[in-house]
Amino acid sequence: MAKNDWTYEEHVVAFNLYCKIPFTKINATYKPVIELAxxxxxxxxxxxxxxANFARLDPAQRARNVSGLTRGAKGEEKVWNEFNNNWEELGWKSExxxxxxxxxxIESSAEVYIDDLPLGIDRETIVRLRVNQAFFRKTILASFNYKCCITGINSTExxxxxxxxxxxxDKENRLNPTNGLCLNALFDKAFDSGLLTITPDYTVKISDTLNLEKENNLFFSKYNKSKIFLPQKFLPNKEFLEYHNSKVFKK
Structure with a gap:
């Protein structure tokens, strides 16, 4: 095979890296790019x-009027189409x-640890779960440039x-990056509990349960009706946001 012909596996690990680094870091001098090369x-x-070729296939980039490189290879399209609706398989297979x-x-490579497994738990099942969870976290944080999409907090911890x-x-979309938001721990808890939501037009809504409490004004109320910081990749799916508004949010 000619050196210029990328293999299927090379395309898969390149897509893995595309997911896990900020869009603005796609350049030949960024350390993870150098390491993969x-x-x-x-x-x-x-x-x-x-x-950059993968970027041309990303709807989030087209929405931002960023097309990446205009010419790409069929290998990118094949991998994108294979995994775009099967993110769980992408995470596990690419890792x-x-x-x-x-x-x-794979535990060392993906930086996951399983020393705390209780007796009787199937090791392979847990390893796969934790590898995929780590992949999802890295993808979401990179997409939002390591900032809470509501407050802008940028402490990774x-x-x-x-x-x-x-x-x-929704088992099928557990690892879909368009089903993810980067939130600080406090706002994540509030979002998960339905005490705040984000509307399909990317506006924050705070539950009246929180707005009625003056002590919460400092933490929550000032963000009511504000727009979130949109990710550089993988825009939050509006149907998923509508689900959270109608099924989870406590009005």
Missing amino acids: KLIGRSNGSVAMKL QILARYKSES LLIASHIKPWAA
Whole structure:
């Protein structure tokens, strides 16, 4: 195979990286781009170009009038189409391939730890779950440029990759990045409890339950009716937001 022909597995790990880094970091000098290039034996510029090619397929980029590179390869389209409606498989499969390139265990490569497994729990099931959860978190935080989409807090330790449609409510979209929001821990808890929501036009709504309490004004009420900071990739799905408004939010 000619060196210029990217393999299927190279496309998969490139898409993995596209998901896990901020859009503004897609360049040949960004450390994760350099690291992936070294792993797969490609130039830094070639990997950066491949990531930019994936951007042309991302509806969020088109909504921002950012098209990436106008010309791409069929390999990008094949991988995008294969995994765009099967995010759980993308997370697991791409992390497995990446671990093989690194010659590491998938737990080490994906930076997940399973030393706390209770007896009797199926190890492979838990490893897959935690690898996918880690992939979802990295994707959501990178999409929102490591900032809470309501408050702008940017301390990574305080940020949560929140599900819009709850984990238990929609198995197929548990890892879909358009089902995610980057929220600080306090606002994540309020969102999960239905004490605040985000409307399909990306406006914050605070429940009257919180607005009635003066002590909460400092934390919540000042954000009522404000617009969220939109992600650079994977815009929150409006149908999922509508679900949260109608099924979870406590008006």
